[in-house]
Amino acid sequence: MAAYVLRRLISAIAVMAMVGIFVFLLLRLAAGDPAAVIGGDTATEEMIAGIREQLGLNDPLPVQFVRWALSVLGGDLGTSIFARQPVLELILQRLEPTISLSILTITLSVTVGVSFGILAAWRTGGLADRMLTAFATLGFSVPVFVVGFFMIYWFAIRTGLLPVQGYRPIEHSLKPWLVHLILPTVTLSVPYIAYIARIARASVLEVLSEDYMRTAAAKGASSYSMLFHHALKNAGAPILTVIGLSFAGLISGVVITETVFNIPGVGRLVVDAVNNRDYPVIQGVLLLGSGLYVLINLVVDLSYTLVDPRIRY
Template sequence: MIAGIREQLGLNEPLPVQFVHWALSILSGDFGTSIFTGLPVLELISQRLEPTVSLSILTMILSVTMGVSFGIMAAWQSGGLIDRILTVFATLGFSVPVFVVGFFLIYLFAIISHWLPVQGYRPIDHGFGPWLVHLILPTVALSLGYIAFIARIARGSMLEVLSEDYMRTAAAKGASSYAMLFHHALKNAGVPILTVIGLSFASLVGGVVITETVFNIPGVGRLVVDAINNRDYPIIQGVLILVSALYVLINLAVDLSYTLVDPRIRY
């Protein structure tokens, strides 16, 4: 049986030959077959894709919206009460692990308050309400660290821009606070903020694995955990390749978007 399996998987071939066969299969869209279930890897990933994509998109929307807003407020009120509160929040967001936040939110909003479901996932075709309700707690738990990260970078970048001479000139000309913050400062501070947003989105896979495990969400992260426990290497390889390709594409998109924020980069 062992010899038959080695022959089936091509493990009797030399390592360079195995690698060439594997690379050609990947390029043709064949990521192999799961050792544990016998199903194609891409089919298993596609079955688990919706929960992970939903959680990732909601997390980035919340993280970018709250993180940039907090960073702008902290920079505008630098040294004030809001800045100090947001600094403490950013420190806690970096320090507390995702699973600790997740268990705390479950205990507070699901077990004690009974406001939200403890675990699970509802597909969006079962209704927008149930889909959103089941994603509120995991989205908040996963977003806190990214909100703190983006807010800290946005605050530093905005403070650097607000100290420039042209900002003092705009204030001397009577420009409104809104125009100074969003029309002048935010555009010029956009490159570092875009960079950290891209890095945050690309690194979501680590947080998604933990969050889906805590909240029992049947996504790609949970699939990876089960594959590791079962030593199902084709699934692990397939997910890592797709995540790596997504990471490269996101960083490429971020680099290309710099020209939209700062036209000087075009030249």
């Protein structure tokens, strides 16, 4: 078990090293002079020279990388060119809405998706299976922003039941916080519910067809015992995989959803940084997002050992 964990940790560190190199080269590989790109069309030669000196672009590339890597390891992701604030500080200011939306989305997606998948597998070929399969196909095919506009039209504009956009911090009041997150959470959850439900159905259906499941049924095992004590446990590895991928996929889905619903989270911060050509902010968010992605995959890999002990060896 220790050797397996060590291998996964080494693999994660290697991946993060490659991500770090890519993020560092992002600014340096930009078309034209990065200092000119940052300075904009109205920048003079003196301004461009000042930007190059500020960013250390006149130093050799290895020297720049070592300096940047040491700064990142020390918690310094640079300074925003547009906001004139530390990048890490900007990200932390926008973190609460993104974390709130992500936690609610993954909770709803896993709860509903796994339940739908189990029900569809248990009633395979029936009406429930056909309806859930149709929903999964439709939900996985429709883009998130289309679902978002549909939800806004029906539940905000047409009926006025929910607010169209915005965010209320949880420390002010729980109800406004939850009410403002209902539409974006449901919108972002639809494709993940469909994805998780399809994988859960296929995995549980495969386990239910095994000989030991027929033996358990012949011995009088209850439906609850067969589904949750046998089928779901043995189908856990693929379901854990898709849950991990769904959680990691929220990194990109949050950007679209926060833009549609005007939520001031990290996703909106990335969009604003792209529009303002604020490369330090883009680099910082990419680095932290990639680190979170690698961490989630590492946790999922390690959780396999709880579901299938054979992986330990």
